[in-house]
Every structure is written in C-alpha cells, then in structure tokens.
Amino acid sequence: MQFSSAGKPPxxxxxxxxxxxxAESVLALALLRGFAGKNISRLVGISISxxxxxxxxxxxxxxxxxxSATTGMAAMFFQGPPLGLAEKGKTxxxxxMKAVLDLKDPDGKHIYESRIADINDTAVxxxxxxxxxxxxxxxxxxxxxxxxxxxxxKLLMLRGAADLIQDKVKFLVLTGGDxxxxxxxxxxxxxxxxxxxxxxxxxxxxxxxxRELGKALPYPAESFEKDFSYAPHHxxxxxxxxxxxxxxxxxxxxxxxYANQADAGYFKLSDTGTLSISEDGASTFQPSGDGKHRFLLxxxxxxxQIIEKYREMVSAxxxxxxxxxPPQQNADxxxxxxxxxxxxxxxx
Amino acid sequence: MITRKALNRRTFLxxxxxxxxxxxxxxxxxxxxxxxxKTERPVRMAFLYVPNGIDMRNWNPDYxxxxxHLPRILKPLENFKEHxxxxxxxxxxxxxxxxxxxxxxxxxxxxxxxGVQPKKTMVDIKAGISFDQIVANKIGSQTxxxxxxxxxxxxxxxxxxxxxxxxxxxxxxxxxxxxxxxxPIMNPRILFERLFGEDATLSPEARKRRNQYRLSVLDLVSAxxxxxxxxxxxxxxxxxxxxxxxIRDIELQIEKAEKDNSQIDPGLDKPxxxxxxxxxxFRLMTDMMTVAFRADLTRVMTFLMTREGTSxxxxxxxxxxxxxxxxxxxxxxxxxxxxxxxxxxHVQQFAAWLEKLxxxxxxxxxxxxxxxxxYGAGLSDGNRHLHEDLPTLIxxxxxxxxxxxxxxxxxxxxPMCNMFLTMxxxxxxxxxxxxxxxxxxxxxxxx
Numbered sequence: 144m145q146f147s148s149a150g151k152p153p154x155x156x157x158x159x160x161x162x163x164x165x166a167e168s169v170l171a172l173a174l175l176r177g178f179a180g181k182n183i184s185r186l187v188g189i190s191i192s193x194x195x196x197x198x199x200x201x202x203x204x205x206x207x208x209x210x211s212a213t214t215g216m217a218a219m220f221f222q223g224p225p226l227g228l229a230e231k232g233k234t235x236x237x238x239x240m241k242a243v244l245d246l247k248d249p250d251g252k253h254i255y256e257s258r259i260a261d262i263n264d265t266a267v268x269x270x271x272x273x274x275x276x277x278x279x280x281x282x283x284x285x286x287x288x289x290x291x292x293x294x295x296x297k298l299l300m301l302r303g304a305a306d307l308i309q310d311k312v313k314f315l316v317l318t319g320g321d322x323x324x325x326x327x328x329x330x331x332x333x334x335x336x337x338x339x340x341x342x343x344x345x346x347x348x349x350x351x352x353x354r355e356l357g358k359a360l361p362y363p364a365e366s367f368e369k370d371f372s373y374a375p376h377h378x379x380x381x382x383x384x385x386x387x388x389x390x391x392x393x394x395x396x397x398x399x400x401y402a403n404q405a406d407a408g409y410f411k412l413s414d415t416g417t418l419s420i421s422e423d424g425a426s427t428f429q430p431s432g433d434g435k436h437r438f439l440l441x442x443x444x445x446x447x448q449i450i451e452k453y454r455e456m457v458s459a460x461x462x463x464x465x466x467x468x469p470p471q472q473n474a475d476x477x478x479x480x481x482x483x484x485x486x487x488x489x490x491x
Numbered sequence: 492m493i494t495r496k497a498l499n500r501r502t503f504l505x506x507x508x509x510x511x512x513x514x515x516x517x518x519x520x521x522x523x524x525x526x527x528x529k530t531e532r533p534v535r536m537a538f539l540y541v542p543n544g545i546d547m548r549n550w551n552p553d554y555x556x557x558x559x560h561l562p563r564i565l566k567p568l569e570n571f572k573e574h575x576x577x578x579x580x581x582x583x584x585x586x587x588x589x590x591x592x593x594x595x596x597x598x599x600x601x602x603x604x605x606g607v608q609p610k611k612t613m614v615d616i617k618a619g620i621s622f623d624q625i626v627a628n629k630i631g632s633q634t635x636x637x638x639x640x641x642x643x644x645x646x647x648x649x650x651x652x653x654x655x656x657x658x659x660x661x662x663x664x665x666x667x668x669x670x671x672x673x674x675p676i677m678n679p680r681i682l683f684e685r686l687f688g689e690d691a692t693l694s695p696e697a698r699k700r701r702n703q704y705r706l707s708v709l710d711l712v713s714a715x716x717x718x719x720x721x722x723x724x725x726x727x728x729x730x731x732x733x734x735x736x737x738i739r740d741i742e743l744q745i746e747k748a749e750k751d752n753s754q755i756d757p758g759l760d761k762p763x764x765x766x767x768x769x770x771x772x773f774r775l776m777t778d779m780m781t782v783a784f785r786a787d788l789t790r791v792m793t794f795l796m797t798r799e800g801t802s803x804x805x806x807x808x809x810x811x812x813x814x815x816x817x818x819x820x821x822x823x824x825x826x827x828x829x830x831x832x833x834x835x836x837h838v839q840q841f842a843a844w845l846e847k848l849x850x851x852x853x854x855x856x857x858x859x860x861x862x863x864x865x866y867g868a869g870l871s872d873g874n875r876h877l878h879e880d881l882p883t884l885i886x887x888x889x890x891x892x893x894x895x896x897x898x899x900x901x902x903x904x905x906p907m908c909n910m911f912l913t914m915x916x917x918x919x920x921x922x923x924x925x926x927x928x929x930x931x932x933x934x935x936x937x938x
Contacts, residue, residue, distance in 0.1 A: 225903040266904035270929060274584045274904060302924050
C-alpha cells in the first residue's frame, strides 16, 4: 500500500514468531490486527520462525479471517504479502494447530480452510521481512519477535540488510529471558546462534519483554467466552481455548503492545545494558551505559489498564473497510470570510 | 598420418565492405582434439521480453514436475516441451512501488535485468548495470560483439512513458552502467549491416556501386566463399551452403520489407524498412539472432519484443484494441480473452524461433541445447501490476547442463536475481551476488 503522497503512514510492524506453538503467539497477532484495524499501526509482514507448514496454515487461516472480515468478498483477490516461513527443519504440530485446522461443522466440513497447500505457497522468512522493510519510510518500522531469532539472524546475513534495518527499523521488541537473569528459555535454545547474532549485531535498539512480564500480565481465559461472541467461529478464540481455563502468560502481547504504543506509559524501561545468552539458553542482563538492550518492566499500577487494552484489541471486531479511499470531502466546509475576496481555485 | 590443419574458428569471408563470420564447421576442430574439446561449444544467452504481463490463468499449469499438457498460451510450444523449463514464483521486489507510487511499467522493465529499483525521473535516469552486460564485459572479448540489443518497437529515449518514469526505462532492457541504457536496434537493415557490413571501410565509390546495384553481401564475399568451399569436406560444404542461403534469405526479407514500405498500423509511425507484419518482423530479427549465435558473433542478446506499457494493436490477429488498455481488463471476460490471444500469438512466434535453433546441429547437440533463451515479462498480472510469480520460461539446456521439460515451482518471493546468478555461472561469469539475490536457483541443473 502506498502513502507517498500523504506523508508518513502509521508505524509498519513486522511480526516474526513461532506462530501456533503457543497461545500467546496467536493472541499477539490478534492484537496487532486490532491496532491495525484502528489505524494505529500497520501489520506489514508476518514471518514464522518455526519451520512447520501447519503453523503457516494456521496463520493463514487467522489472516484470511481478518481479511475477509475487513474486505468482504475481495479477501481472496487481495491476498496480501506472502507469509514467511523458516527454511529448514521440522517442529511437531501443536494442539492449537490441530484444534483450528481440524475443526469441522456437523456435516464434517472444515470450518477453516487455508490457502497454503505446500511450502511453495510460503516465502523464505528473511526475504519477506527484507522486502517489507524496503517499502517503509525511514524510521517508520518496528519488529516484534516472539520466537526463535532464526529469521532475524538470517535477515542480518543478507547483503545490505544491516543498512536497511538501520534506516527503517525504529526498534526490535523481542520476547525471552527474565529480568535481570533467566533460566533456560525455549526461544533461545531453539536457535542459540541466531539469538546471539541478533543481540550482538542488530543495528537499532532492542527492547525485551521477559517471561516474568508475561506471567505478571496474563491474558484472561474468560475473554474467549465473553469477548468473541460476535462471531460463531473465530480462529483466535478456537485456537486459544486449547489452553484451557487458565489465564495465558503472554510476553508476546506485551511486546506487541509496546511496539504499538511505546509512548503510552504502559511499561517502564530498564537502564540500557547487554543481554547475553549461555550455551544452555539461560540469560543474563548486564547494565551498561553503552548497551543497546533494555527490558520492559512490570508496573503493578498499570496491570488493569494493560489487561483491558489487551482484551479490547485482541477481541476487536474487524471493521469492514473500503478498498479505495473515498475522495476527501469536508463534512462541514468552512464558510467564506466575507472580509476577504474569493480566490481562484488551484489546479493540482 | 594426419596432416589436416584445423580451420580457424574466427575465419571470416571477406569482400569489399562485408565480413561474414562462419558457423561452427567440423574443419574447425583439430583432428587430434580430445572428445571433450570436440563437443565443447560456447553457451549463449538471450532474453525475450514481452510487455504488460501475461494472462497467468492460461500460462501456469496446474501441476509441477514433468511438462505434460500445456496451458493455452504455451500450446504453441507443444513440440518443444522437452526443451524448456517453466519456472514459477520468481519475484522482482525492485519493480514494486516500495515508496515511489505509480509507474509499475517503467519500474518493472528497468528492474528486469538490472535488479535495482530505478530512480523515478524523466531527466537524470538511474538504474544499474544489467546482468547481461556484466556477462558481456566478462566474455565479450571472445566474440565480435560483446552483446546485441534488439527490439521491435520504437526506442524513444526521452519523455514521460509512465507516471513520471522516463521512456528510457520502458524502452531498454540492457544497461551498460547505472546511467547508460543500451538502446536497442529495431531496423532489420541496420542490424544486418552491423552483423555483416563493414561500410566504414568502404570508399565512397564502392559504397555508391554497392547501393546502386544492391549487391548481396554474398556477392561481395563470393571469392572467399568459393576458395573456402574447395577446402571443405562434403558435410561442411553442405553446412556452409545452407548457412549462406539463410543469410541470403534474410537479405531478401529485408529487401521485400523495404519495397513494401507499408504502414504497420494506422496512426503509428513506421520507420523505413520495417516489415509491416509483426510475425515477419519477428522472424527477420530472430533469423539474424540465429545467425549471430551460430557464427559466434555474440553470446549475449536481449530482445524487447515491444516496449513495456505498449498500446500496440494486433490487427494481424483481429485485435484493434491497444495491448496495454486491454490488460487493464478488470476481469471482463471479453477483454481477458483478447489478452490471452495476444499472449498466445507472441508465443507462436517464439516457438518458430526455437524450432530454428533446435534444427541447427552443433556437434552432438543443437544450438538450442547450447543456449539459455529466457522468455518472460516484468509483470505477471498486468491488470493488477503484480511483480511476483513473473512468467518465466528458460528454453535450452545451457550447454547440456540443465534438465529440461519441467515446471519448477520455487517458494514465493524467490528473487529473479537468483536465476541471473545461476545463468552467470553457466556463461562463465560467476558472481557472489546480484541485485537482491539470496543465492542460486537450485533445481535447474541435471544433478
């Protein structure tokens, strides 16, 4: 989408995650869609850091849901940019994926159908991120990473990518570790080399949403029964119900919320420092004046406000929007100043 | 005892104001050469670019792997399906708007071989060196011409051809440097003179005499040809005879076009000597491309079939509408049908050229086997100006290196520049990267 003649558009966000491996990864996508629906940000690209085709299919189902709800029949026509998927390997299918992709109606027909049939219907993760960043204005993009850093590390290895990131990406928000020290962490152990490379070489600030923050700000399970009643089937609710009746720890939601409203005061920030990862995936944050990393810190006073914001955005009903912007018209045109003579209209 | 001395590969038949390079002859291979040397032939590379995208509904088969039934637009290639690969999902991100707004036709053509997003301007144009020119710079010293750039429609270089993009972007494929496109030749006579003429060396009297009597280039080199024929074996004699006949045939086609001098299309200017019929023009240009490859005059050619964004009408096949407006069909069936007809018509011409290339033996293989002929476009769906899944067909085996006869589907967003890197390897001009490449295109080779 082009905004060149209308000044800078809202912040463009790229979402990179191990989608579908946990409920929080799905919730974060829903939250990003909620903010995008209100024109607070734009979700410009999605990549998946776990090499699992079912993850891509689940993600496509969610994306298709939002696209069809917002653009109606044109959803199939405007398929949007392709999903990025990590290149090699295989991770086991998660219960969330099965819960949505295998869901059938009483006639045995699948409720949700993905447009992704095989790996060639997806793109290489780092290529999607690079191509999407190229279409953003300088300093007008952010990346939310909630999973292994595989795609981001490979992005850094593409020719010219470091300069591109430097130019376009305001900050990277990633999930993992605990402040100031964390035990072994799946996001890190899944690709130790990748997270180390990203922490060392990423050219713009890195903000970290730790696990302790996710636990302190869980997404309420009751939301799935109360907030999604506008739709008989909603892939986000259908996926997350698998998590049961417990509230869902969600560092990914904190990361996505910060990316959208960094200045809203939902979180405090730690001093700058450097996060290092040991061989077993444990993390240590060492404060330093010249460090590029900062943690998001929990503020108990903001808890209620944050949870409400989560619920509002995650369950936001997609609003149909027009495919083309209507001509700009003033609802109430200014009245001519009788003191001034009328001036000739300018042609553009 | 073997005493025969091999004929020099660079032998020319010369006459006053003419120089005709020879095709590969058996006599050019030393009698004691080993098998590898005997069969080794240079690899050639050409790009045929078609504008305004292609009706992808009728281009992409609904299967991967071995080519069996071909979609409608590719049907004319039915007899050649063992000799090409159809490659899907290649993308030119540099052709997309990114932050530059409208102008997809200008961008897609300029980005096609350069792999970079051109500067949106009508004045101080800037793109990048095209990869064919990198190859030409590397291997061009081995041939008479480093490369040849051809087209079939006017190559205006100035003015606005697409939403603020200079015509230099829509009318050129090859770029010598980031600011210097290489304008293509569209006039067959000019191309012929370039290939065989040496007018610069002619005295004014000789030039006058030649024009006055319209001497064939073969007349000019007849003494050399006669002498050489006496030294050749029966097989080479046949080859040479057939080769010289093909040149004569080209000359006759050019003369006929010059005599006809009729209008290509009402309302469009037609330079003198351009065949009125699209198919005739295409055949004439590709006949000369065949000779240029066969005689190793060059190994690198680009051919802009018509300029990007063209509104050329195709009255030859009963379509008076402009090509470009038709491609913005908004899914109207009658308009889409006409686009499919134009696309098919183009492929029919291409098929005739492939037949010619396949008919020319080079040792144990054919000229087509020793080539990589890419047929493609800088847009896929012209209606929506899409820059992904660009229609791409690679004919020939690249020197018996490619396994052909398949549709190969890559992952979405695979950079087109990855294919260029693979082709650069085959042309003997390898590079670490080009444009937005992320690696080589796997799966084309035999192994």
